[in-house]
Amino acid sequence: MPITRIHSFLVKPSKNIAIQSTKGGTSVPLEGKVFDLLAGLYDKAETDCKIDIVFRPNEAGEQVNATRTMLMRYAESRSIATARLIAARLAAVTTRRSGFGLLFVVAGDHLKKRLMLSRFPADEGMIVEEKADEDMDVRFIERVFMKNAHAYKSVVYEGPLEEHAFWSGKAVDKQVDVKELSDYWIGDFLESKLKTTPSAGTKRFAVAFRDAIRGAADLPLKQDLLSAAQLVRGQDGHTISPQNVVQGMGLSGEAVNALTQAMRREEVMKETFQFDKAVFDQHVAYRSVELSNGAMLTADNADFDTIFRQRQVDDQTAPQVEGETPSSPLTEFTTVGRIVNQRLKSSLR
Amino acid sequence: MIDGLLAEYSARYATVLKPIAKELDALIVDHLGDVSHVDRVSVRAKTPDRFVAKAYKRDKNGNPLYAEPLYQIQDQIGARIIVFYKHDVDVIRKKIMEYFTHIEMRKLVPESEWEFGYFGFHLVLALPTEAIPSEIKIDDAPGFFELQIKRCLSMLGLKQIMTSVRSPRST
Numbered sequence: 001m002p003i004t005r006i007h008s009f010l011v012k013p014s015k016n017i018a019i020q021s022t023k024g025g026t027s028v029p030l031e032g033k034v035f036d037l038l039a040g041l042y043d044k045a046e047t048d049c050k051i052d053i054v055f056r057p058n059e060a061g062e063q064v065n066a067t068r069t070m071l072m073r074y075a076e077s078r079s080i081a082t083a084r085l086i087a088a089r090l091a092a093v094t095t096r097r098s099g100f101g102l103l104f105v106v107a108g109d110h111l112k113k114r115l116m117l118s119r120f121p122a123d124e125g126m127i128v129e130e131k132a133d134e135d136m137d138v139r140f141i142e143r144v145f146m147k148n149a150h151a152y153k154s155v156v157y158e159g160p161l162e163e164h165a166f167w168s169g170k171a172v173d174k175q176v177d178v179k180e181l182s183d184y185w186i187g188d189f190l191e192s193k194l195k196t197t198p199s200a201g202t203k204r205f206a207v208a209f210r211d212a213i214r215g216a217a218d219l220p221l222k223q224d225l226l227s228a229a230q231l232v233r234g235q236d237g238h239t240i241s242p243q244n245v246v247q248g249m250g251l252s253g254e255a256v257n258a259l260t261q262a263m264r265r266e267e268v269m270k271e272t273f274q275f276d277k278a279v280f281d282q283h284v285a286y287r288s289v290e291l292s293n294g295a296m297l298t299a300d301n302a303d304f305d306t307i308f309r310q311r312q313v314d315d316q317t318a319p320q321v322e323g324e325t326p327s328s329p330l331t332e333f334t335t336v337g338r339i340v341n342q343r344l345k346s347s348l349r
Numbered sequence: 350m351i352d353g354l355l356a357e358y359s360a361r362y363a364t365v366l367k368p369i370a371k372e373l374d375a376l377i378v379d380h381l382g383d384v385s386h387v388d389r390v391s392v393r394a395k396t397p398d399r400f401v402a403k404a405y406k407r408d409k410n411g412n413p414l415y416a417e418p419l420y421q422i423q424d425q426i427g428a429r430i431i432v433f434y435k436h437d438v439d440v441i442r443k444k445i446m447e448y449f450t451h452i453e454m455r456k457l458v459p460e461s462e463w464e465f466g467y468f469g470f471h472l473v474l475a476l477p478t479e480a481i482p483s484e485i486k487i488d489d490a491p492g493f494f495e496l497q498i499k500r501c502l503s504m505l506g507l508k509q510i511m512t513s514v515r516s517p518r519s520t
Contacts, residue, residue, distance in 0.1 A: 054450050054475050061454035063473070164421035167452050168475065168492050195475050199447040200380075204479060264479040267487060271478060 002108040003030060003042055005078045009087035011101045011119070013094040025084050028104070038118070042106055045116050045156035049170035050241070051272045052195035053155070053186050067191040068166070075115055075161035078107050090119065093188035113161050118154040119185075121175060151175045153185045168195060194239075194273055201273025205232070205242050206283035208262035213284075214300070216258060219341050224255045229284050236277035243269040289333075297333060308333045354404060354418065359397040361419070365489050366394030370426050373480040373494065377428060380448040386437040392428040392494075400425065423473050424495035432500050435468055441498050442470045449474040452493065469499035 006028035028034055041048065055065040067089060074082040083105045090103055100122035108114045125144035129137040157169040169192070173185055186192050209229045216222035228251050235245060242263075246256050260269055285301035289308075299307040312329045374392035381387055395403075404418035415421045430441055442454075453473035473493050481490045 054452055057452050057454065061451075063453045160417040160420050162416055162421065164415070164423060165417060165492075193450060195450050196477070197446075197448055197450055200449070200477060203380075203448070265481065265483050265487075268478050 002114070003035075003039055003106060004109055005107045006030070006035070006038060007080050007083035007105045009084065009103045009105075011087055011091045011094060011103045013096045013099060014091040015093055015095045025080055025087060027080060038104055038106055041118060041152075041154065042108060042114070042116050045114070045154065046158070046170065049154055049156045049172040050270055051171045051186070052168065053171050053190065053192040054168045054195050055190070055192050063164075063167070065191050067189070071115060071157065072161055072163075072166065074105065075107060075113060086117065090189050093184065095184075098184060114156060114158050115161060116154060116156045118152050120152045155185070155190060196271050196273040198274040198276040199279050201271060202276045202279040203283055204263065204268060205275075206280045208242070208259050209284050210300070210302075211262040212255075212258040215262070221252075221254055221258065224252055225258065228255065232275070233277050233280060235275040238275050239272060240275050241270050241272045291331075291333075295333075307337075308335050310334075355397055355401050358400050358404075358419070361425075361489075362394055362397050362400075365485055366425055366491070368482045368485060369476070369480055369490055370394045372482055373426065373428060373476070376477065376480050377430070377445075377496075381430075381441070381444060384441065384444055386433040387441065388431040388433055390428070390430050392426065395422075395425050395427065423491070423493045425491045426476070426494040428494060428496040430496070430498045432498065435500050438469050438498050438500050442472075445472070445474075445496065445498070449477065449496075451475075457497075457499070469497060472496045472498075 007025055008028050009025040028038070055068045058064040067086075070082070070085050070089060074086060076082075086105055087103050090101070094101065098121075101119045102122070104116075104118045104120075106116040106118070108116075123144045125141055127137075127139045127141060129139075131137060151174050153171075153173045153175060155169050155171040157166060159165055169190075171186055171190070171192075186194070209225060209232070213222055213225045213229070216225060228246065228249055231249055232245060242259070246259060246269075251259075260266055263269055286298055287301040287304040288296060288298040289304075290296050297308055310331050310333050313332045370392045374390060377390050377392065381390070400418075400422065403422055404415055406414045408414055430445075432438055432441055449472075451472050451474050453471075455471045457469045457471055472495070474496055476491055476494050478487060481487055
């Protein structure tokens with residue numbers, strides 16, 4: 001088995017508490033049920049932890065990060081004393097709302113080196129013990145951990161955990177929505193940020209939509225993608241991955257494939273970032289021009305001037321339009337294409 | 350030992366780093382869009398001989414600086430953006446930081462305003478996944494790259510400014 005050391009700590013909420021102390025902690029034996037559970041998490045950590053994160057530099061912009069330094073020290077010594085510092089840091093950013101947690105620091109020699117931190121939240125439960133005289137002893141306990149072994153936060157770091165290397169990792173939060181993860185687990189505890197910026201992730205998603213819409217072979221697929229693009233705009237400010245968003249919409253398999261193929265790599269469908277509607281609109285925009293004669297012209301904003309050629313016409317020769325306001329010059333639009341669809345709409349808007 | 354590292358890096362240079370540098374160049378140009386006063390963008394993979402020379406550097410006590418140079422040397426891919434005017438440096442920096450996540454950022458300031466030298470920024474940025482061609486495994490790509498944004502004050506730079514005024518990219 002690649003796991004070489006496991007340390008565990010009870011982490012109390014200590015944010016904004018002046019005197020903080022994290023004592024105790026224990027080494028977990030490398031066998032038994034707890035080990036089996038952690039080994040399962042450890043083995044699948046790379047696929048389980050899907051959110052790419054990088055450590056933040058210090059305020060001077062230098063490659064200095066206190067949490068990273070703690071993790072490096074632990075990776076080097078694998079001692080309970082260095083693990084305790086990690087637990088103390090987690091306690092210092094843990095609010096009463098987040099509550100008690102059980103932290104596991106798991107080190108191993110998987111390929112190069114792998115370091116995994118997992119936090120399980122405290123839960124409440126009952127212990128019932130039957131007595132010999134058919135009586136029962138019922139006790140309420142507040143610190144039950146791993147009642148649901150699928151609700152946890154975790155982060156994994158791979159590779160040589162040494163200076164200059166080891167600036168990125170992968171995280172997951174199975175307890176809450178992704179937004180809280182970035183605040184408490186990633187931002188406060190790990191002093192990290194998402195690898196993909198809001199602008200980069202949103203632009204990539206938008207361009208994939210735009211290209212998939214342009215390349216859609218048939219009208220129903222094009223309409224599916226257009227509707228989805230409109231719905232995606234509702235994610236403004238949310239931390240998302242394209243894959244989760246399209247799965248949540250129940251988008252057709254064909255539309256998902258078209259989007260995935262429009263991405264430069266399939267993996268970026270899973271990357272997490274904060275969605276920015278303004279950026280999305282810059283790249284998936286349709287320009288609609290209404291003319292004084294009642295015509296409506298609509299096309300992809302980026303290609304509008306190529307699709308519709310326009311020229312100003314001489315007022316003397318151009319047909320006069322009744323009720324026209326001469327606020328803009330008479331303009332002639334021309335375009336050439338095959339009719340792929342035409343509809344009657346009850347309303348223009 | 351040097352031969353082993355040189356051979357390993359040479360293969361990496363040809364099959365991983367050079368293709369990524371090409372993609373990254375296109376990605377940076379795309380993100381800069383129509384930002385004004387950019388003279389040129391260039392992205393290069395560190396050549397094998399320069400990599401090996403750096404990999405075997407030692408600190409002042411004579412100890413090797415890098416235990417795992419393939420993982421630790423962050424400028425295996427280096428990008429440079431040259432701009433015409435001092436105030437453009439910060440405009441470009443802000444634009445770059447919209448699209449790339451940094452782990453290091455340093456301001457480069459010449460010793461004096463009258464000295465021929467560079468004013469600019471040095472950044473170490475996370476390599477975006479989309480800059481890795483699909484035939485290359487993500488784990489094989491470097492995690493970071495180095496980017497410099499500079500205004501050139503040399504006579505050569507001044508000449509470039511004069512000639513680039515007429516070039517399409519100078520608008």
